[in-house]
Amino acid sequence: MPYHNARLNKTRRELWGYDDIWDLNALLEIPDWVDESMHKCRVAYNKGIDNIRWEPYYRRTIGKIQRVYHDEIDYRYKYDNRDTLNALYAQRGDADEILIIKKGLVTDSNFCNVAFFDGNYWLTPASPLLPGTQRAFLLDEGIIRPAEIRESDIPAFSRIRLFNAMADWAHAATLDVSLIA
Structure with missing residues (x-):
């Protein structure tokens, strides 16, 4: 999580000049429907959070x-x-x-x-x-x-x-x- 926080705050600083620090641990709440299987959380933002999406994640097989x-x-x-x-x-x-x-x-x-x-x-x-x-x-x-x-x-x-x-x-x-x- 520290790496995700660092990237999020670096992006906000470089793109929009914001110097306040967001903490994803405080911003994210795992919905009740998310079970123990692997899920991906997508956070879309600009000045504020646009949306947070949770999606099941499946590892792909790569052969070529x-x-x-x-x-x-x-x-x-x-x-x-x-x-x-x-x-x-x-x-x-x-x-x-x-x-x-x-x-x-x-x-x-x-x-x-x-x-x-x-x-x-x-x-x-x-x-x-x-x-x-x-x-x-x-x-x-x-x-x-x-x-x-x-x-x-x-x-x-x-x-x-x-x-x-x-x-x-x-x-x-x-x-x-x-x-x-």
Whole structure:
């Protein structure tokens, strides 16, 4: 939760100049209908909270990843508007997920940050589309390291891992890089 609070307050400060601090622990109330199964909580906000949505969450199986390209995409604040990401995802063909390349650099997948294993270390793109909360935690813990990863570097790695707040490191999809088309 501290990472979600930090991202929320950083976004409010950078986009709108707010310096008051919100605490999601105080703002969120789990509805009675939410059971013990995995759920995702979406908080949409600007000056105030627009809405809070709770949704069942199901982990996806990822067997193949398609590279897609967009040199102007900007998603650093986790906007509600995902039109550009959805258009890129539509280019996946028979793949289960996409890997977004921006100006020759690897960024993220559709819903996940990524890391690549070089035989010794897990490296994550230094310039992701979205600096995710799980990514921030893993960096702080020293589990992953930031690095500039060019598309041309992909064959030098053995594995890719796709992770986010809902697919933590232990449960993240891990594939051989040969499954990146």
